[in-house]
Amino acid sequence: xxxxxxxxxxxxxxxxxxxxxxxxxxxxxxxxxxxxxxxxxxxxxxxxxxxxxxxxxxxxxxxxxxxxxxxxxxxxxxxxxxxxxxxxxxxxxxxxxxxxxxxxxxxxxxxxxxxxxxxxxxxxxxxxxxxxxxxxxxxxxxxxxxxxxxxx
Numbered sequence: 247x248x249x250x251x252x253x254x255x256x257x258x259x260x261x262x263x264x265x266x267x268x269x270x271x272x273x274x275x276x277x278x279x280x281x282x283x284x285x286x287x288x289x290x291x292x293x294x295x296x297x298x299x300x301x302x303x304x305x306x307x308x309x310x311x312x313x314x315x316x317x318x319x320x321x322x323x324x325x326x327x328x329x330x331x332x333x334x335x336x337x338x339x340x341x342x343x344x345x346x347x348x349x350x351x352x353x354x355x356x357x358x359x360x361x362x363x364x365x366x367x368x369x370x371x372x373x374x375x376x377x378x379x380x381x382x383x384x385x386x387x388x389x390x391x392x393x394x395x396x397x398x
Contacts, residue, residue: 251299251339252281269328273335280306300340304381307336344383352378353391365396 255278262270284302285294294302310333317326344352356374360367371392379388 249294249296249299251296251303252278252294255281255299255339269331270335273332276332277303277306277336277339300381303336303339307333307340308384310336341382344379349379349383349388349391350395353388353395357392357395362396365393368392368396371396 255274259271259274259278262274280302281294281299284298285291310329314326314329314333317323317329353371353375356362356371356378357367360370360374362368362371368389372389375388375392376385379385
């Protein structure tokens with residue numbers, strides 16, 4: 247039995263195929279392929295949890311953003327637009343991204359609860375913050391905020 251999120255992707259793929267929605271169909275096929283690849287990676291095949299499927303979708307969304315930026319830099323706006331459109335399809339399945347203010351408050355709360363001071367405490371703060379931000383904020387953005395608040 248596959249995860250609820252994976253099952254939702256399969257159901258939506260079928261609907262997109264019936265509606266002849268080429269963008270959604272190709273994007274969901276790519277996402278499901280990435281999920282299957284993740285499921286068979288490692289020593290033995292396994293069923294992915296919703297959290298693991300979410301990680302795969304987050305990673306695929308990040309690839310789309312980076313590709314769009316690369317195409318923009320290479321003056322290929324039509325390809326950049328396609329990557330952004332695929333990213334929007336994937337975004338339907340991801341939790342609402344955190345705003346900068348929400349990231350600041352999560353990091354502040356983690357620093358206050360752990361009593362962290364200085365850069366040596368960064369790992370401890372990240373350990374507290376990561377579960378709250380996974381899939382909702384870019385890790386680089388979060389670690390930059392932790393560094394800023396710890397006074398580096």
